[in-house]
Amino acid sequence: MPHTFSAPESQYDAIVIDPVDGMPVTIEQLAQRLQTRDVVIVGEYHGHHGSHLLQAQLQRALFRLNPAQVLSMEQFNADHQQELTRYLDGKTGETEMIEDAEAWDNYRASYRPLVEFARTHRLPVIAANAPSRMVRCVGRKGPDYLQSLPPERKALLPDQPFMDTESYREKFIAAITGSHGTRHGDTGAEDEDDRMSPRILNSYRAQLLRDNTMASRIIAAAQTHPNSQILHLTGTFHSEDGLGTVALLKQRAPELRITVISPQFWTDQSLDEQVTSNRFKGDYLYFIRPLPDEFIDEERERKAMMERFRNASDNSCD
Numbered sequence: 001m002p003h004t005f006s007a008p009e010s011q012y013d014a015i016v017i018d019p020v021d022g023m024p025v026t027i028e029q030l031a032q033r034l035q036t037r038d039v040v041i042v043g044e045y046h047g048h049h050g051s052h053l054l055q056a057q058l059q060r061a062l063f064r065l066n067p068a069q070v071l072s073m074e075q076f077n078a079d080h081q082q083e084l085t086r087y088l089d090g091k092t093g094e095t096e097m098i099e100d101a102e103a104w105d106n107y108r109a110s111y112r113p114l115v116e117f118a119r120t121h122r123l124p125v126i127a128a129n130a131p132s133r134m135v136r137c138v139g140r141k142g143p144d145y146l147q148s149l150p151p152e153r154k155a156l157l158p159d160q161p162f163m164d165t166e167s168y169r170e171k172f173i174a175a176i177t178g179s180h181g182t183r184h185g186d187t188g189a190e191d192e193d194d195r196m197s198p199r200i201l202n203s204y205r206a207q208l209l210r211d212n213t214m215a216s217r218i219i220a221a222a223q224t225h226p227n228s229q230i231l232h233l234t235g236t237f238h239s240e241d242g243l244g245t246v247a248l249l250k251q252r253a254p255e256l257r258i259t260v261i262s263p264q265f266w267t268d269q270s271l272d273e274q275v276t277s278n279r280f281k282g283d284y285l286y287f288i289r290p291l292p293d294e295f296i297d298e299e300r301e302r303k304a305m306m307e308r309f310r311n312a313s314d315n316s317c318d
Contacts, residue, residue: 007266007289014054014286016261019279022272027054030261030284031061038229038257039218041246043236043282045263050288052110055233058261059114062229063121070221071118072232075104075111076127078156078213084127088119101127114233126221128232130213131156137317139206142198145317158216162208163251168243172204175237211238215248222256236263240281259283265290 005024008015016025025033034040042058044051063069076084080101087097098107118125134153137145143162146154173196196204214234221230238244240262249258262282266289267274278285295301 005271008050008287011049011289011291012053014050014263014288015266016054016284016286017271017275019275019282019285022275025284027057027061031058031065034062034259035065035229036257037259038222039232039249039259040229041232041234041239041258041260043234043239043260043262045265045288045291046235047106047110048263048288048291050286051263052113054286054288055231056113056117059117059231062231063117063123066229067121068225068228069118069121070124070126070225070228070230071114072126072128072214072218072221072230073111073114074129074210074214074232074234074238075107076101076125077129077131078127078217079131079153081127084125088115088122088125102132111233124221124225124228126217126230128214128217128234130209133317135206135209138209139203140317142202143205156213158212161212162205163212163248164204164208165243165247165251167241168211168247169204171241171243172207173200176200176203207244211245211248214238214245215252218245218249219253219256222253236281242280261286263288 005015016027016030017023018025040058040062042051042055044055059069059071083092083097083101086092087094087101092100094112097103104111115125117123131153134146134149134157146157146161149157177200214232218230218232222228232245234245239246239260242250242260246258246260249256260282261284262278264274264278264281264285264287266287269277271287274287275285295304
């Protein structure tokens with residue numbers, strides 16, 4: 001018999017579903033189910049109130065069951081771990097940290113509650129992402145850029161910074177080009193690389209640098225804080241379908257018990273249809289209301305995108 005559940009009431013609300021049986025799960029029930037997992041990865045739509053509220057609620061619920069917790073965040077880069085830690089230790093103020101650690105523009109609105117919970121309870125917070133300059137310059141110049149870095153910068157790199165999986169490569173190409181690339185098993189990695197333009201290939205390598213860095217930082221945190229549960233926050237592209245950071249974690253540390261929680265926008269389909277079409281996105285799904293359209297006027301959207309691209313291009317790799 002089809003399940004009937006009401007849509008999320010507001011942008012803050014989320015409905016968590018177990019895709020195995022299509023039934024809703026409360027945050028407390030979810031935390032109970034996750035308490036033996038080594039790494040809990042919560043994908044997000046950046047800046048969505050529903051994603052960030054669910055993350056904060058789950059952080060508290062997991063902490064109540066296991067106070068040995070580590071918060072790992074895509075939203076801080078590894079080269080700013082010291083600045084983040086100084087804030088956690090009470091040695092700098094929030095604005096100083098935001099400036100020094102180059103926190104995301106939506107830090108106060110989206111991530112402050114999670115960091116403050118960790119700070120209050122003296123929990124480690126891991127700056128998990130690759131340094132933004134490295135990512136940007138790999139995207140522009142290719143992987144050889146990393147060879148030009150001084151030793152102290154190279155020390156921030158994971159081993160095999162461009163490790164990947166074929167499925168993730170196909171997904172990235174589809175997202176960038178709007179096509180589905182090749183079917184699973186049709187071609188090998190070398191053939192796939194031949195199909196990419198140099199610009200797309202370098203963009204993919206930049207993406208891999210992010211994922212490999214996050215995977216390595218999570219593994220290092222697990223080794224530094226044994227018996228702790230790691231809660232990792234990341235954009236859903238890095239974790240859904242068990243790809244990206246998740247696949248690399250499993251390659252690098254197959255002993256880790258990992259659970260992925262992935263967001264989906266609520267649609268006009270029945271809940272059963274939504275769950276069926278997204279059941280492999282995560283071990284658990286949470287449904288939230290779509291964000292408002294940024295633009296209706298296509299010309300204004302085009303101009304805005306061009307302006308964003310110009311701003312992103314202003315930072316040099318020389």
